[in-house]
Amino acid sequence: MSASWKQLFFQILLLLISCRHINTKTPGPTSPPLDPISPLPTLERSYVLKGVSHTERVELLNPVNLSLMCTWAGNQNKPSNITGFWRKDGEEIENSRVTVQLENEQYNLKQKFSIVSEENLGSYSCVFGGEAKIDFDLAAPQIGDVRDKPIVSYVGDSVVMTCKMEENKPKPNTWNWYMANDTGKEQIFPAAEPQRYEIKNDGWKTKLLVYNLTEADSGLFYCGAVYPISTTMSHVELKVISFYEPLKPFIAIVVEVIVLVAAILLYERSQSKKDYTAAGNGPGDQTNSLTPGENNALEESSSMRQRKV
Amino acid sequence: MPPAAASNLDYTPPDGGWGWAVVFGSFISIGFSYAFPKSLTIYFKEIQEYFSVSYSQIAWVSSVMLASMYAGGPVSSILVNRYGSRPVVMVGGVMVSTAMVLASFGRTIIHLYLCVGVIGGLGLAFNLQPALTIIGTYFQVKRPMANGLAMTGSPVVLSTLAPLNQFLFDCFGWRGSFLILGSIVLNCCVAGSLMRPVNKNALPKLKAEPSECNGPAAEEAASAPSANLLTEENQSESRSQGCVDKLIDVSLFRHRGFLIYLVGNVVMFFGFFAPVVFLAPYAKHQGMDDYSAAFLLSIFALVDMFIRPATGLLGNTKWIRPRIQYFFSFAVSYNGVCHLLCPLADGYVGLVVYAVFFGLAFGMVSALLFEVLMDLVGAHRFSSAVGLVTIIECGPVLLGPPISGALVDIYGDYKYMYYACGVFMLVPGIFFFIMHYYNYKKLDEERRQAVAVDMRTCEEAVELKTSQDEKTTHETDG
Numbered sequence: 001m002s003a004s005w006k007q008l009f010f011q012i013l014l015l016l017i018s019c020r021h022i023n024t025k026t027p028g029p030t031s032p033p034l035d036p037i038s039p040l041p042t043l044e045r046s047y048v049l050k051g052v053s054h055t056e057r058v059e060l061l062n063p064v065n066l067s068l069m070c071t072w073a074g075n076q077n078k079p080s081n082i083t084g085f086w087r088k089d090g091e092e093i094e095n096s097r098v099t100v101q102l103e104n105e106q107y108n109l110k111q112k113f114s115i116v117s118e119e120n121l122g123s124y125s126c127v128f129g130g131e132a133k134i135d136f137d138l139a140a141p142q143i144g145d146v147r148d149k150p151i152v153s154y155v156g157d158s159v160v161m162t163c164k165m166e167e168n169k170p171k172p173n174t175w176n177w178y179m180a181n182d183t184g185k186e187q188i189f190p191a192a193e194p195q196r197y198e199i200k201n202d203g204w205k206t207k208l209l210v211y212n213l214t215e216a217d218s219g220l221f222y223c224g225a226v227y228p229i230s231t232t233m234s235h236v237e238l239k240v241i242s243f244y245e246p247l248k249p250f251i252a253i254v255v256e257v258i259v260l261v262a263a264i265l266l267y268e269r270s271q272s273k274k275d276y277t278a279a280g281n282g283p284g285d286q287t288n289s290l291t292p293g294e295n296n297a298l299e300e301s302s303s304m305r306q307r308k309v
Numbered sequence: 310m311p312p313a314a315a316s317n318l319d320y321t322p323p324d325g326g327w328g329w330a331v332v333f334g335s336f337i338s339i340g341f342s343y344a345f346p347k348s349l350t351i352y353f354k355e356i357q358e359y360f361s362v363s364y365s366q367i368a369w370v371s372s373v374m375l376a377s378m379y380a381g382g383p384v385s386s387i388l389v390n391r392y393g394s395r396p397v398v399m400v401g402g403v404m405v406s407t408a409m410v411l412a413s414f415g416r417t418i419i420h421l422y423l424c425v426g427v428i429g430g431l432g433l434a435f436n437l438q439p440a441l442t443i444i445g446t447y448f449q450v451k452r453p454m455a456n457g458l459a460m461t462g463s464p465v466v467l468s469t470l471a472p473l474n475q476f477l478f479d480c481f482g483w484r485g486s487f488l489i490l491g492s493i494v495l496n497c498c499v500a501g502s503l504m505r506p507v508n509k510n511a512l513p514k515l516k517a518e519p520s521e522c523n524g525p526a527a528e529e530a531a532s533a534p535s536a537n538l539l540t541e542e543n544q545s546e547s548r549s550q551g552c553v554d555k556l557i558d559v560s561l562f563r564h565r566g567f568l569i570y571l572v573g574n575v576v577m578f579f580g581f582f583a584p585v586v587f588l589a590p591y592a593k594h595q596g597m598d599d600y601s602a603a604f605l606l607s608i609f610a611l612v613d614m615f616i617r618p619a620t621g622l623l624g625n626t627k628w629i630r631p632r633i634q635y636f637f638s639f640a641v642s643y644n645g646v647c648h649l650l651c652p653l654a655d656g657y658v659g660l661v662v663y664a665v666f667f668g669l670a671f672g673m674v675s676a677l678l679f680e681v682l683m684d685l686v687g688a689h690r691f692s693s694a695v696g697l698v699t700i701i702e703c704g705p706v707l708l709g710p711p712i713s714g715a716l717v718d719i720y721g722d723y724k725y726m727y728y729a730c731g732v733f734m735l736v737p738g739i740f741f742f743i744m745h746y747y748n749y750k751k752l753d754e755e756r757r758q759a760v761a762v763d764m765r766t767c768e769e770a771v772e773l774k775t776s777q778d779e780k781t782t783h784e785t786d787g
Binding site for chain 2: 149151152153154157158159160162207241245246247249250251253254257260261264265268
């Protein structure tokens with residue numbers, strides 16, 4: 001019995017040593033773990049390169065074990081083996097250099113990556129001998145239409161800002177809103193200031209209502225669609241102006257209208273005075289003073305004659 | 310210049326001079342009346358989000374504005390009959406301006422319905438009728454041309470307001486834009502100030518119908534029987550004249566031409582505006598992107614803009630002017646044919662061709678719409694006529710697009726809607742052709758009878774005069 005206990009103890013010791021060994025091999029901040037341990041779902045993406053470079057977009061929702069496979073047909077001279085390596089966001093991943101053999105007139109590179117959080121997303125490239133590369137852009141679903149013009153509102157008024165994820169893309173778990181300040185982004189919590197902020201989330205759409213606006217509220221607001229893998233951001237710009245801004249063109253145009261109306265009426269008065277002095281005290285003067293109502297009465301009597309006809 | 314149709318005025322309209330300034334004023338007024346409700350739709354998305362209402366609730370603002378513009382027609386006519394065009398247009402301009410300024414402070418959607426919809430629409434009605442009426446007082450010989458030019462205001466102002474509204478919205482948001490639009494629309498008052506009432510006594514008197522009589526005998530002959538006629542007519546009319554008749558001419562409902570126009574127009578308006586509303590959605594349904602669909606509307610508006618004065622010019626020619634009703638009937642039928650053939654249009658090029666032909670058709674009908682009414686009832690009854698016509702047209706104008714929309718929803722295809730609109734326009738077109746043929750025949754008959762009556766009374770007056778002269782010479786002699 002002691003022998004089996006000894007065996008067990010020895011196995012546990014070995015296990016502990018190997019675990020520590022794995023733990024001490026801390027990966028750098030930019031290189032992901034090359035040997036995944038946790039039970040994540042697997043996803044495969046591959047591409048056959050025909051030219052010298054290509055970019056492939058990969059949309060991810062949840063943490064996955066991503067297996068990327070690159071195939072290259074080679075160029076004019078096909079050496080029997082070339083060096084291939086992987087890059088993340090432009091920087092070479094440690095210990096990823098391998099020698100690739102020419103198989104069936106093709107070179108193949110394959111690597112597994114553990115994508116668990118936002119740092120793991122980005123651009124992964126497989127490079128063949130420094131000549132050909134395929135980029136895989138890993139990202140959470142992106143928000144398509146971003147409003148490029150600012151929303152204009154007024155001091156003391158309220159405003160509704162919306163963000164929308166296209167309905168053909170996966171639904172976000174929830175939405176967060178952030179306000180831009182000097183130190184970057186600050187999340188808005190309506191519970192803290194219920195008189196000022198209100199957030200209404202509705203699946204693919206979200207609305208931020210801000211009440212009692214002040215000029216200090218002008219600036220960028222960010223909406224984030226929360227997915228298990230990361231949060232995609234979009235922005236909305238708010239501009240708060242005082243009521244005097246539109247008042248200036250308003251008054252300018254009203255003044256213009258008054259000037260034009262006065263000019264036209266004065267011109268008419270001067271014209272009719274000219275006719276008056278030219279014609280003298282003729283019958284034209286008397287009938288001019290007839291109101292249009294009386295004129296219409298005259299017209300009606302003549303119309304009765306016409307009606308009979 | 311071609312001979313004019315029977316003028317019912319007791320003076321010769323100037324046909325030029327200050328008249329062209331009046332046409333410009335009418336251009337502005339008519340432009341704002343038709344284009345303003347359409348251009349406000351740019352703000353709807355933002356206002357819809359601000360008030361958290363559905364799209365159909367915000368679309369009601371446009372509908373209420375249009376309804377009140379058409380329903381305010383008779384009120385406008387009554388005021389024009391009493392006070393003339395100028396004060397009514399100026400009051401209208403101030404009303405729309407006040408409505409927009411009040412709306413910019415709105416806190417609820419009901420506030421918008423009342424301000425923009427009811428008050429704004431009524432103000433626009435006060436702009437539309439007087440602008441049309443005053444053209445009839447200034448023009449007779451060149452009237453189709455003047456009408457065509459004035460009606461061009463609608464597409465021109467729409468093309469100007471659409472990008473302007475977008476610019477204002479980007480700079481000031483919807484509240485500031487409403488405020489500034491309130492001041493822009495005040496330019497209708499400038500248009501109103503141009504609408505100087507025509508100075509009748511500075512113009513030459515209308516020459517009487519040529520008759521066999523000559524000199525003073527002719528004038529006496531003309532005045533004596535007409536005085537008899539007047540007293541007879543006065544007696545019969547005063548019995549039937551009520552309070553309403555003093556304000557607005559309800560006897561128009563016994564006028565043959567007016568009834569033809571009214572019946573035809575009521576049916577026609579069911580299918581008149583719907584194709585414009587659904588042009589862009591139809592294009593998108595066929596698979597075109599937003600910009601191409603919007604471009605179709607621009608093509609349509611551009612063609613419309615040029616065809617209106619061209620139609621006015623054409624209507625003024627000596628071949629068409631005497632029988633302008635047939636020209637209008639042709640324009641309406643052409644519209645119908647255009648819509649019936651639209652489902653055959655294939656792809657983007659087909660739709661562009663359709664947009665061009667539709668622009669032609671729409672422009673022709675719009676340019677002639679009020680000219681033919683003036684031609685039928687005469688310039689002095691036009692004011693009442695247009696008021697009655699617009700309030701009755703209110704129904705079809707409002708119901709047309711929703712009925713077409715329902716057709717699209719039920720069948721899931723736009724072609725049935727186009728067939729329906731085509732029929733709604735072709736049937737009145739044919740109706741107009743037949744009825745106006747009959748009407749022209751009747752009018753010619755009546756004219757011949759009137760000339761005969763005039764000649765007889767003229768001869769009698771001459772005999773009377775000569776016998777009186779003989780008596781006086783006998784008395785002086787004796």
